[in-house]
Amino acid sequence: MDDLLAQIEDLRALVEGARSVVAFTGAGISTESGVPDFRSAGSPWLRHPPMPFDQFMASAAARREAWRRKFAMDDLYRDARPSRGHRALAALVRSGKMPGVITQNIDGLHQAAGVPPDKVVELHGNGTFAACLASGARHELAEIRPHFEATGEPPACGACGGIVKSATVSFGQAMPEAAMRRAQELALSCDLFVALGSSLVVYPAAGLPVLAKRAGATLVIVNREPTELDGFADLVLRAEIGPVMEPFIGEES
Numbered sequence: 001m002d003d004l005l006a007q008i009e010d011l012r013a014l015v016e017g018a019r020s021v022v023a024f025t026g027a028g029i030s031t032e033s034g035v036p037d038f039r040s041a042g043s044p045w046l047r048h049p050p051m052p053f054d055q056f057m058a059s060a061a062a063r064r065e066a067w068r069r070k071f072a073m074d075d076l077y078r079d080a081r082p083s084r085g086h087r088a089l090a091a092l093v094r095s096g097k098m099p100g101v102i103t104q105n106i107d108g109l110h111q112a113a114g115v116p117p118d119k120v121v122e123l124h125g126n127g128t129f130a131a132c133l134a135s136g137a138r139h140e141l142a143e144i145r146p147h148f149e150a151t152g153e154p155p156a157c158g159a160c161g162g163i164v165k166s167a168t169v170s171f172g173q174a175m176p177e178a179a180m181r182r183a184q185e186l187a188l189s190c191d192l193f194v195a196l197g198s199s200l201v202v203y204p205a206a207g208l209p210v211l212a213k214r215a216g217a218t219l220v221i222v223n224r225e226p227t228e229l230d231g232f233a234d235l236v237l238r239a240e241i242g243p244v245m246e247p248f249i250g251e252e253s
């Protein structure tokens with residue numbers, strides 16, 4: 001425990017001394033919020049697995065099933081609130097020291113913690129709304145769900161008739177280029193890169209810490225489990241994110 005306190009102090013000194021800090025977050029930052037981790041044993045994702053993109057596109061029946069699973073999962077974490085990790089990162093963004101948060105998560109909890117949406121770079125999209133695959137038009141779940149539950153029909157875009165899908169990046173769907181580009185710019189421009197709650201195995205996203213470090217940034221990893229990049233990092237805190245990040249929340253929250 002004393003070791004962890006010393007490491008938290010090391011992290012605090014690194015943040016204080018840094019000009020620009022970029023955070024990269026994975027599922028681990030949301031477990032304290034009650035959002036199930038896709039990979040953990042007994043995860044409800046195993047009962048309601050997200051549908052690969054090609055299946056989703058293949059038939060209306062598949063889309064109906066995808067939406068059923070989507071709403072079943074939403075019900076499990078509808079009460080999720082930002083964790084101490086989310087709140088700490090929001091405080092760092094407010095302080096002007098953190099130009100952006102890159103996330104693999106789709107839960108919208110960085111925004112819920114107060115990070116302006118334009119400072120959250122979502123590599124896997126966002127599950128709190130939907131979008132038309134043809135026109136890109138945004139669609140709200142609060143409108144889709146009652147219609148779906150009343151008719152059993154998957155939603156279509158009112159403007160163009162296109163297929164509407166949760167605004168997440170499904171397996172087999174292309175990574176969002178603009179988000180990847182912004183994430184790379186952030187990684188290259190920071191002098192401290194902090195990865196939180198990611199096992200750092202999902203490429204290409206997991207290449208970002210390597211990119212940052214090779215460009216001269218200090219790399220810190222905070223994760224409960226060992227990660228692929230522990231040996232490459234300058235500081236590794238193998239711990240829960242909440243207690244590690246709590247000192248950064250400050251008085252504003």
Ligand SMILES: [Zn+2]
Pocket residue numbers: 132133134135136137157158159160161162
């Ligand atoms: Zn449309």
